[in-house]
Amino acid sequence: MTALERPATRPQNPLFSSGPCAKRPGWSLDNLKNAILGRSHRSAAGKARLKLAIDRTRVLLKLPDDYLVAIVSGSDTGAVEMALWSLLGARGVDVLAWEAFGKDWVVDVVKQLKLGDVRVMEAAYGQLPDLAKVNFSRDVVFTWNGTTSGVRVPNADWIAADRQGLTICDATSGIFAQSLDWAKLDVITYSWQKVLGGEAAHGMLILSPRSVDRLESHTPKWPVPKIFRLTKGGKLNREIFEGATINTPSMLCVEDYLDALAWAESIGGLDALIARSDRNARAVTDWVERTRWIDFLAVEAQTRSNTSVCLRVVDAAISSRALEEQAAFAGKIVKLLEKEGVAFDIGAYRDAPPGLRLWCGATVDTSDLEALLPWLDWAFATLRSDLAASTQAA
Template sequence: MTAKPVVKPARPWFSAGPTAKRPGYSTAKLPENLQGRGIRAPEVAERFSYALKLTKDILEVPEDYVLVYTPGSDTGAVEAALWGMLGPRPVTVVAYENFGLTWAADVRDHLKLNPTVVKASWGELPDLSVVDWSTDVVFPWNGTTSGVKVPDGEWIAADREGLSICDATSAAFAQPLPWDKLDVTTFSFQKALGGEAGIGVMVLSPRAVARLDENVPSWPVPKVLRLTGKDGKFDRALADGVVINTASVLTIEDWVDALEWAKSIGGLKTLIARTDANYAALAEWVERTPWIDFLPEREDIRSTTSVCLKFTDDRVSALDEKGQKAFVKRFKALLEGEGAVYDMEPHRNAPPGLRLWCGCTVETADVLAAGSWLEWAFETAVSEIA
């Protein structure tokens, strides 16, 4: 039996969302002078606009692209794209994890568009060469729930006729994104920079804006998803930071804090490097630990942020699904009871295993310290299997 480790991660937060706050974060550092003000107050509007401009700068988004806020985190941003832009062309949905399957179901069951669904099992990436770029294509860049990412943007046609609609919520700020291949890119505050939940962001190419200007959906679009104004065209005020409905001023200030930290440490290049270092530290531990492995077998498609792992020990794999989920629950309780590693369980619809966030707000030293605690928890939990 492995002895209980002595050194704990200083910041034991490994949730895939909301993710760990930036190092040195404190709510006491957030300005309070605008709390309780209306979101149309000039001072508040300026902060919303500033946060959007800073987001664009940090992500190195092309100048002719526009950014807008949406309610409902990344889910709201993706839904706004589906409800407001789809219809003129056939639709393809790439689904290799929980949310890809969700978007496919929404397009099929709610918008009644009968999409082509290009699917793969958990831990796998579908054959992207079959994607028809004369259609509008909806896909996740990085599957938060499966630990699978697309390796690059080479599979996206440069001369595509349809729009590429990319759910990039666990890739933005952590992995390079080829903006020339992406027409709609969505993410939320609560992922790679550790912001608060509730607000999503859409990055729209000129082609996406043109679709909003030209498309009139055949279904009613709920107000919280509506990106067009009274004239039926894209509401340009949204690109200045105006919000569709009332948003939290405190959440915006929290986001500004994260962005200014990102800028202060070197911007996107540094954020990606920090993520890669965290992933490398966890990958080294996985490679030398006999009872665990990556859920995705292919190295080139493994997520560097939402790292999903599977148990390979016969004692665990012999359990049925209910037993394996109970094992994960016990594993989690052991770690959290010691205050060593929080929120390492997989998504509720994913196969039983572990999931640890390795984005840029996590410290590599904490990833290294987590390994010995995971080993202790495993040996303790597996010894209890009847």
């Protein structure tokens, strides 16, 4: 295979990391000048900014009036684990895992909380477990969008409306980019640094009335760390959902999140965010469909993520090699494009199969993805040609 000519057009923004993700178009540090710095987050001014972040989140997501929203510590991981430690143990649990973070929740439930009545439903990278086998008389823990596999649930139709258990959904790389059916979800978690491109370390916890009922009727058998405690005296601590965070938040990060929410509102709200993500994913899909050396990691088209788009090299000369060699080849593509300054942090997740991962969330402009794609072809052709030459020399 011969090398291609180096493309003439470069992405204006070469940031395609799947977390932390690109800042929104037009972002500047100057946008954070109103941050409440040097003041207590429990001051009237501090609590007002935290409450504003909660209220704007509710409006942008079009949440039901009786769902509660809180800012919590530890990013999405902290929010998920807060839910697991506080809510589980009242009944059996089905845990779904088809990528790295879903497998983390399996470890939490099985090895940390040591629950006895647990069904682990796993699938290989690129696939989903059999959703028809989920038992909704039990609590169900799952990721909506597999950030490390590029595989998402296609919709919420598989979730029983008359379920007895709770659905606990890690939605961090899907929320704001995909339509979530709130009536089917009892706990929703995410972090700021994904679709809205906010700063890290803070998580969001959304609770349905059913999950609040569980909190007030069920006491876990294990100790619950202070940072996870959602109740006080057997009742929900509602101050947490009014901006009284359990742990000290970064008010600079809060201001950045408010800036991202304001931008989202300015471009048309949730529908516009979803449309931008869909348009980005479509650009990559069109390229994959006309390109012989690359394919999606996700097997089924209806389960392919529109945010964390995971790709694998299918050229026979590469895919026939050992996994270590495949990973090395993909790593060379990543390093070459980083050296050229056209794409940063596009390697597959460390525990995922070898390949590439492009963030296509709403803060990425489609024009930048379209400018990147010829560079991917160029990098592949260049390295493939070098590989052929070295093989012949050997």
